[in-house]
Amino acid sequence: MSGDIMMSSDDEKPIGLKRAQNGQNGHVASNGNGRPASDSSMSEDEEMPLSQASRVKSEPMTPVRALKRKKPQSNNSSSDEETPLASSPAKRATSGAVHMNGALQATTTTRANGKSAVKESTSDDEDEDDHLPIIKGKRATNGNGAMKPPKKKVKKEGEEGDSDDNTPLVSKAPPRQKRKMKKEESDADDESFSDDDKPLKKAPAKKPTTKRVKKEEAANSETPVSKKRGKAKKEEGAEAGPQKGKKRKKEEEEEKIYRWWENQEFHGEDNSVKWHTLDHNGVYFPLPYEPLPSQVKMKYKGKPVDLPPESEEVAGFYAALIEADHTKDAIFNRNFFNDFKEVLKKYPPRDGTKITDLSLCDFRPMFEYFESEKAKKKAMTSAEKKELKAAKDALEAPFTHCIIDGRKEKVGNFRVEPPGLYRGRGEHPKKGTLKKRVRPEDVTINIGEGVPIPKPNVPGKWKDVQHDNTVTWLATWTENVNGNHKYVFLAAGSAIKGQSDMAKFEKSRELKKYVERVRQDYTTELRSKLMADRQRATAMYFIDRLALRAGNEKGDDEADTVGCCSLRCEHVTLQPPDQLIFDFLGKDSIRYYNQVTVDQQVFKNIKIFKDNKDDEDQLFDRVDTAKLNKHLQSYMKGLTAKVFRTYNASITFQEQLDQGTPKNGTVQEKLNAYNHANRMVAILCNHQRAVPKTHEQSMGKMRDKLRGFKYERMKLRHALFAIDSKYKKEKLYAEDESDLDDDVIAEHEGQLKERDLEKVEKKFVKDNEKLAEDGKEPLADSVLKQRRKEVEEEYKRLAKERGTGKATLKRDRPTEKIEDAIAKLDDKIKAFKLQMEDREAGKEVALGTSKINYLDPRITAAWCKEHDVPIEKIFSKTLLTKFPWAMEVESDWKF
Incomplete structure (x- = not known):
């Protein structure tokens, strides 16, 4: 970095040497100086600020004076399509607890096809349930109760589709209508749409003179009216239709965002009904393997080997990685070769070659072929790339959405993971193991009764078809490496996911009422005569003050990662008079190293717990996660150790923002303050990452x-x-x-x-x-x-x-x-320069994990409004889609 750039003192220290302490909460946080593992919680696309990408538009909620040449708009619009998200006015006042609008009454209307449709209207009933489960029996509405049918967009012949997984399901503003409309067209509208769906239009008036029309146009238009009538007509035509000289991308059919947070008719929690109708096309399986050209073969002892497609595919998985660090790992190589030999037994080489030693295998010809194919793809013209993408999107299009209770919702992970080699995290004992191809016979789908059963996109039949409306997954299967159950859920921006997120943050926010009592009790129990109570209190101290995860028991075939309750004596070292040194592998095999000063009684307890124990013995041998969470339930319904982690992250973030944001600073200075607060949370929660390989570049x-x-x-x-x-x-x-x-x-x-x-x-x-x-x-x-x-x-x-x-x-x-x-x-x-300082300071900290999982998004939304910072500079398009319910808080909202 150039010498004239001054870096902030604290943030420039290596992460392992940093310590962050929050005086109000008593949090002590620091980061390890060991080798941090990569954090993959959030992709680079998700980190990209929206200021560099297309922005999500929204319609204004405030009344607007009707203008002569104004685009028609509905008076019941539920999305702010005309104002930037960063500056859109808050829709309702909120207090300490989240205030929800009145519940919507359900009334029945009859559609042309004879089927009943649900129409919603406001009600005075309110529900205080914090868990916000799924709304019962509601169809997609526009916010005031009218159903909004999907509108098809007319496209020019030859236009290609452009799918964007991050685009929220919002309807685009209708095209500008001509001033004069035929009666037949109006009648057609009356037949196909309800009154609420029509744009606001004035009654037909007498045709004004040309001179008056021009004056009104000049008054109402943002751009000056052309003096030439021909040019004016040309401009008006350009506004109504596609602009000449610009290629327009085909847009997916989109519906209004389902504003579930404005409705309080929610189901109960666990085994309640989550939906009434569910229709989808299953999951998208990767296409069958295509054999390599006949001249591309792996070699054994220097001679080409003629492998059948099944064995060649597995060899290709390893060949693609021969220049990566994975193939330099002994465990990875051992696991791969064991599985490769099993495949070779079932599908042996056609030429009879016996493969018994991995070191004698030469995968270089296959690797070079893969690299050449990558180069060809990179060298494609933009038109060829668009054509390739359009073909891929066309194959996947039927699987991207489902219909749930009459609403069109995006599906999250609709693609089945292709076969490959398991890479794991850190020192996972199964890295290099073959991930087998998932087939329809392995997958159970969940769908509504009476709807057609979807046909898989590859040959085969579903393992099972069920109709369980008490769960929200669409499909499930068991992967072969760790035996984990994989599920397909709705996308992050769906109503079901949104309610789950809001319930989580409301639960952690509710903890504010009880946290002092919990702290008083565990502080008292640190001196309890019952060893189980004393151990539980000490574990609670660590979970609260250090934001440690609770931890669960691990099997022999799992990575040796631990949490608070599963700490072993070797993981905690006493440093008299009052310091503890933690050193263990946490979630995703990320090293947690922290030297902290603790209460004298806590130090004494750890010394007692370690007495007469070996390094491999459990530190808390009378406490487990289940017992701890059961104890916490006595304070507050639904309280678990995980809620403490979310609470401490959000409250620390709120306090750091309140203390560190410069009121009269520039936008970049405020963004630096925001990222600094986020870094403090990331350090508290041990959200480390290895310095990116591309950082110096x-x-x-x-x-x-x-x-x-x-x-x-x-x-x-x-x-x-x-x-x-x-x-x-x-x-x-x-x-x-x-x-x-x-x-x-x-x-x-x-x-x-x-x-x-x-x-x-x-x-x-x-x-x-x-x-x-x-x-x-x-x-x-x-x-x-x-x-x-x-x-x-x-x-x-x-x-x-x-x-x-x-x-x-x-x-x-x-x-x-x-x-x-x-x-x-x-x-x-x-x-x-400030931006460079911020990039350098955050090179070893993963900020995305906190934004997605631990920081209440309403803190960010309120902070942006209070300090006039565009939220697109902080939240990616994915996060804006995930948290639409958080965008409407007042600027004075606090966690």
């Missing part, structure tokens, strides 16, 4: 970008000097940019030149592709040569300016504009 790119800003600022200063030498004496412009000497400038200009030449070539190819699509002649090579020549001449000019202290801009600008541009660059440089 990423920081290098950021340094290059910062240098680009400085270079641009230097050129602007030199342009001022060329206009008027008096600017050389002004303090703001006189000093040169740091770390920009002639060599650095020459290197930077060289990089810019390469980039510009690459852009020229890409644009040339793209232009020719477009011309070919339109059936026109491609551009001549001389056009490319001319464009390259212009770039070369521009950088020759820049080279001549180097070292002169003067510069000429591509286009003339007044000095005021140049001064403004320099001021903007100063702000941009300052914000970018």
